[in-house]
Amino acid sequence: MSSETKRTAGRSSLPDAHPVIEFRHASYQLPDGRALLRDLNLAVERGETLVLLGRSGAGKSTALKLINRMLEPSDGAVLVEGRSTLEGDPIELRRRIGYVIQEVGLFPHFTVEQNISLLPRLEHWPDERIRARVAELLQLVGLSEAEFLHRYPHQLSGGQRQRVGVARALAADPPILLMDEPFGALDPLTRAEVQCEFQDLQRRLKKTIVIVTHHVAEALLLGDHIGVIDAGALVGLHTPKDFMSATEPVTAAYTANVRMFEKLEAPE
Amino acid sequence: MNLLEYFARHHREILQATLEHVWLVGIAMLLAVAVGVPLGVLVARQPWLARPILGGANIAETIPSLALFGFLLPVPWLGDRAERIAIAALALYALLPIIRNTAAGITGVDRAIRDAARGMGMTEWQILFQVELPLSFSTMLAGIRVATVLTVGIATIAAAVGAGGLGEFIFRGLAMVNNQLILAGAIPAALLALIADFLLGVCERRLQPARS
Numbered sequence: 001m002s003s004e005t006k007r008t009a010g011r012s013s014l015p016d017a018h019p020v021i022e023f024r025h026a027s028y029q030l031p032d033g034r035a036l037l038r039d040l041n042l043a044v045e046r047g048e049t050l051v052l053l054g055r056s057g058a059g060k061s062t063a064l065k066l067i068n069r070m071l072e073p074s075d076g077a078v079l080v081e082g083r084s085t086l087e088g089d090p091i092e093l094r095r096r097i098g099y100v101i102q103e104v105g106l107f108p109h110f111t112v113e114q115n116i117s118l119l120p121r122l123e124h125w126p127d128e129r130i131r132a133r134v135a136e137l138l139q140l141v142g143l144s145e146a147e148f149l150h151r152y153p154h155q156l157s158g159g160q161r162q163r164v165g166v167a168r169a170l171a172a173d174p175p176i177l178l179m180d181e182p183f184g185a186l187d188p189l190t191r192a193e194v195q196c197e198f199q200d201l202q203r204r205l206k207k208t209i210v211i212v213t214h215h216v217a218e219a220l221l222l223g224d225h226i227g228v229i230d231a232g233a234l235v236g237l238h239t240p241k242d243f244m245s246a247t248e249p250v251t252a253a254y255t256a257n258v259r260m261f262e263k264l265e266a267p268e
Numbered sequence: 269m270n271l272l273e274y275f276a277r278h279h280r281e282i283l284q285a286t287l288e289h290v291w292l293v294g295i296a297m298l299l300a301v302a303v304g305v306p307l308g309v310l311v312a313r314q315p316w317l318a319r320p321i322l323g324g325a326n327i328a329e330t331i332p333s334l335a336l337f338g339f340l341l342p343v344p345w346l347g348d349r350a351e352r353i354a355i356a357a358l359a360l361y362a363l364l365p366i367i368r369n370t371a372a373g374i375t376g377v378d379r380a381i382r383d384a385a386r387g388m389g390m391t392e393w394q395i396l397f398q399v400e401l402p403l404s405f406s407t408m409l410a411g412i413r414v415a416t417v418l419t420v421g422i423a424t425i426a427a428a429v430g431a432g433g434l435g436e437f438i439f440r441g442l443a444m445v446n447n448q449l450i451l452a453g454a455i456p457a458a459l460l461a462l463i464a465d466f467l468l469g470v471c472e473r474r475l476q477p478a479r480s
């Protein structure tokens with residue numbers, strides 16, 4: 001993986017020696033002292049996709065929010081492109097990080113077009129470029145421009161909304177992408193399609209991506225590494241290849257689950 | 269002489285008083301919106317300011333209107349002219365519903381929408397002007413509507429300090445025990461309130477954010 005990190009896309013003057021995203025003993029506590037994340041150590045190299053897998057309430061969304069400084073670590077540090085997220089301007093940091101939130105959060109008073117083009121507009125792109133970008137993104141997420149461009153979020157299905165959310169996060173072509181269950185509301189068939197398209201996209205765009213999911217299959221398909229989070233701690237970090245043979249209990253429970261379905265499919 | 273004849277004979281004066289009335293209410297409302305909306309934003313953004321601001325507006329609301337006009341008489345500059353007193357008092361009354369509804373509109377914006385806006389790197393001002401306020405318009409307008417109807421009614425009392433408006437007829441009618449005179453003030457005032465209520469209601473529905 002890291003052998004092909006030559007490609008820096010001219011974005012960062014920093015050498016590629018350090019990871020694009022790095023958690024160093026990062027913890028996050030609520031004001032009342034309850035720890036949501038404990039001593040997290042993780043690194044994501046340029047162009048790599050990390051999948052965070054874990055039960056509901058394990059702390060996956062919290063981990064994502066530490067990366068774009070929606071939350072600040074109460075201990076340790078989170079580094080993006082070699083710099084602590086606490087250094088510098090959070091707005092500037094977030095503009096370089098596409099973020100698909102779990103609840104999608106489309107702007108209800110904006111059309112699909114306006115939702116997707118918001119960030120390019122804030123960055124004062126020329127109109128022509130914005131129009132082209134929106135068309136490109138809609139195609140990318142598999143929504144027909146003619147049909148959806150001028151719809152409002154309440155006129156979309158849950159899955160369509162999620163896809164618009166993904167398009168919006170990609171709009172300003174950020175080098176880093178955080179996706180919190182981006183395909184959660186999709187039916188299995190569309191989900192498989194979108195996953196394949198997304199895989200294709202990953203290969204072409206070489207973005208650094210962190211995806212949160214509950215689905216092992218999705219993790220195996222999209223991840224270069226899979227981090228298993230349980231009760232606020234990272235309990236395993238594997239490549240898809242050695243994920244299936246991992247021995248720690250939480251990961252083993254996931255793989256047992258996958259094997260059960262494999263048995264259903266191939267009863268012989 | 270029946271009421272219609274009376275209205276026909278005095279339509280000039282009635283129209284004049286109605287225009288004065290509209291002017292008083294209009295200026296007062298502009299002022300109240302200009303002050304109330306930013307205060308509402310403050311209430312929503314800084315919870316520690318909610319009590320003093322809402323408390324203050326609440327107190328203004330509870331002062332009997334005639335007394336409020338009286339209190340403002342000795343205030344420098346304001347007290348110099350009757351209309352100034354009237355407009356200031358009306359604006360004070362209009363403040364509470366506007367502040368409260370603006371704050372309610374903003375705090376009512378779905379957390380996920382705020383999070384998405386923040387997460388994509390919008391500044392607090394951009395979030396306020398492009399997301400929170402547009403999504404609060406209909407709630408804000410509901411407050412403005414309540415305040416306007418309230419103010420149209422209270423403005424009739426402005427005549428007590430000599431600020432003109434439809435209250436002139438009512439006070440004269442009361443003094444002369446003349447019902448026609450009272451109605452010449454009361455009916456146009458009631459109509460004004462109904463019209464304002466209707467028009468602002470239409471705007472409010474127009475601005476209703478599309479929700480699933």
Ligand SMILES: Nc1ncnc2c1ncn2[C@@H]1O[C@H](COP(=O)(O)OP(=O)(O)OP(=O)(O)O)[C@@H](O)[C@H]1O
Pocket residue numbers: 030036054055056057058059060061062063102
């Ligand atoms: N602001 C908050 N106040 C109190 N508790 C919180 C807050 N935010 C998160 N939590 C708690 O922290 C834990 C981790 O939350 P988080 O959203 O990171 O979970 P998650 O792994 O993303 O779960 P899911 O898969 O259900 O989205 C949960 O138990 C949640 O209830």
Ligand SMILES: [Mg+2]
Pocket residue numbers: 060061062102180
């Ligand atoms: Mg979550």
